[in-house]
Amino acid sequence: MPPSNYLAILPLFFFLFSSLFFPTKSTPIYSSHVCTDSNKYQPNTTFQTNLSLLLYSLSSNATQGTQFYKTTIGRDTPNAVRGLFLCRGDTLATACHHCVTTAAADLKHRCPAEKEAIIWYDVCMVRYSNQNLNSIVPGVDMSDSKNVTSINLDRFNELLAGLLNSLATKATNSADVKFATGEVNLTSSVTLYGLVQCTPELSLFNCNMCFRSAIAYIPNCCDGKRGARVLLPGCNIRYEVYPFYNSTNTLAPPLVKSRPSGRSRVEVILTFFIPVVAAMVLFTFGIFTVMRKQAKSVIQLWKETNYSEV
Template sequence: MCNPQIFLQTKIPKMPPCKYFAIPSILFFLLSFLIFPTKAAPIYSSHACTDSSKYQPNSTFQTNLDLLLSYLSSNATQGVHFYKTTVGSETPNAVKGLFLCRRDTLTAVCHDCVNAAAKDLTRRCPVEKEAIIWYDVCMVRYSNQNYLNNIVPAVDMSDSKSVAGADLDRFNEVLAGLLNALATKAANSEDEKFETGEVNLTSSVTLYGLVQCTPELSLFDCNMCFRSAIASVPNCCDGKQGARVLLPGCNIRYQVYPFYNSTKILATPVVKSRPSGRSRVEVILTFVIPIVAAMVLFTFGICHVMRKQAKSLKQLWRKTNYSEGVDEIDSINLRG
């Protein structure tokens, strides 16, 4: 007897039209940017291949340089904003280098910037033994020299928008006061050597400033670097709403919009009204006079310290009965 075969027929549902999937897909795509935001790529500013001497590809110097840049990149993950090191001990092949990240940046941002800058530097300066590169929030440099110049090369960058002529006098005086105040405070800092601040230009316009020096620099060297950068503003960026000056040892920047993470506010400098149409010499003096005053005070401070040291030395010699040496010390003339 034949077993009857039973056939089960399953009804396959119809797929909805594609238009019903379009809206959820778009929403998921948009939400992915909110939940998993993409990191902004580091922004290149400028660079300089500063040494005329070259190294040979695949040489010991290149090996040391590659290792140095690797060290810089890896140490940028350690939560520090400044790091320097040297690879190699023998003169022709030794290379020293450092990175400096803006003090208000997060560790991840600092690392991304240093990593990109290190790679970019070897591309832009493929065989130079000394080079430097600036990005928006970091700087990387290396050299085969024992002494690193902190003032040259210098790069300036300014916005295309200018301050209205009627407001230019006040803008220049407030800007000079802001930058000089920040530079003085940063240079006297024992560790960070980084300051930000803001002042009100008008009831609706605020001027923001930032200065930073490499932490390894002394008070004198940091001051000299800042003053050099500030003094160049009238020549490069007079009347511009925003600008930055980049030096190997320091950098300064100002804008009429917030560009850093800080809540520090400086009091608005007192600005005396002056007749309009000031000459270029007057504008330059607005920046230079505070610089000269600061350097004069610094010089007097050094002379005072030298006098105290000479006096202490003389007293020490008297206590130890070296009477013959006292007459010689009295004859020392310290100029100041």
């Protein structure tokens, strides 16, 4: 058997080994996946070998008690593979390892020849690509089949938007994990639980933009649903009317002023979308400021050059 074939089956042996020595109480739950069908690799190639080594590296590093790991296998651009895993911030090390190992093996099965793919489980995400890793696309949304009935829909949307935006701000400004959970009372008997997380390597700006993009999904995919999640490569958000995470960190309920019922759909969308617009305005202003400073520097340099030639 060629050496490349030995390397290609390493993840399988690692998975069997880890199943024996790292038992878990629960099986990770599959959520969704995306394969980039337009970009495929041929079998028994250097890229396939590098991909197998990458998935093996991700699975093995999930045993180190870390919830995030990113690496690249291969130096030459055509065959280099970039990849990472992210476990949910409230996940124990054993559960994280089991989820990453399961997801890596499952990803090879679901996307057997793609050069770019991503898979989400309930407590982890695994992805790889032959290109630079994008944080916004592709995106997947999932929602509960049932609608909210215990509270006015307008108030529900305001409380939900307030909770998710507060959690996004908290997670973005956190130093390391970029993870936050919180809850707010919908009624005296119903509580809304929220969770947000982005990959730790993202800058404050990119993490914030990823969260705002995810939150902007909600009105179109999941308006009025009892629970939903938006899964992006760089971040994810989720809310439910039941506790689904282990963290005890919560936020105080956001203050919401009473408004007349019967708000239009445009108003509901704006509740979620305004933070995205604000972030984009700040981004544009920042670019304009940088360009203006660069223009002044060029003019000054041109003047100095001309003066020196006189």
